Amino acid sequence: VWFNLNEVIHDVVLDLQHTANRHILVMDFGETGDIYSDKERIGQVLTNLVTNAIKYSPHANRVIISTRREDDRVTVSVQDFGIGIPEDKKDKVFEQFYRVSGTKQHTFPGLGLGLYISNEIIRREGGRMWVNSIEGKGSTFCFSIPATLKS
Numbered sequence: 001v002w003f004n005l006n007e008v009i010h011d012v013v014l015d016l017q018h019t020a021n022r023h024i025l026v027m028d029f030g031e032t033g034d035i036y037s038d039k040e041r042i043g044q045v046l047t048n049l050v051t052n053a054i055k056y057s058p059h060a061n062r063v064i065i066s067t068r069r070e071d072d073r074v075t076v077s078v079q080d081f082g083i084g085i086p087e088d089k090k091d092k093v094f095e096q097f098y099r100v101s102g103t104k105q106h107t108f109p110g111l112g113l114g115l116y117i118s119n120e121i122i123r124r125e126g127g128r129m130w131v132n133s134i135e136g137k138g139s140t141f142c143f144s145i146p147a148t149l150k151s
């Protein structure tokens, strides 16, 4: 269906803000316009990314969700200031059941499926997903999907 990406993201973020006690979810939206995609699944991907951003930043309180459009693509990014991901583990986090081990002060519950599922969803929508991260500083997970303008 056609939907306004920012509206959907806004609704998902407001829902998640209710359950996030300590974190502040900051929205930084560029004009995305309407896109043709699977609204529920895009919402699910965003939920996974924001949930991770909260879970893996126990000592930070800000998560920034941004959107932007470049020509025929829209990009969504979720930035946290948490534990980060070691350079050599960045690609692995998208694998089924993979979890980074050796984070000593905290245990983070999970199965290692959220990113695998999210990546699959984005691929099926014709997009891609990637991560920029510095260990100990934070991570930014991004996905971009094709967005032909509604005519």
Ligand code: ATP
Pocket: 048, 052, 053, 056, 080, 082, 083, 084, 085, 093, 094, 098, 099, 100, 101, 109, 110, 111, 112, 113, 114, 115, 116, 139
């Ligand atoms: P779940 O299946 O409940 O999502 P999970 O969060 O462990 O469990 P993924 O979301 O697939 O699984 O993430 C895989 C691994 O990647 C995590 O276990 C964690 O080690 C790492 N990771 C994911 N997001 C972040 C993040 N924002 N900051 C640091 N590490 C992360």
Ligand code: MG
Pocket: 048, 051, 052, 110, 113, 114, 115
């Ligand atoms: Mg997860």
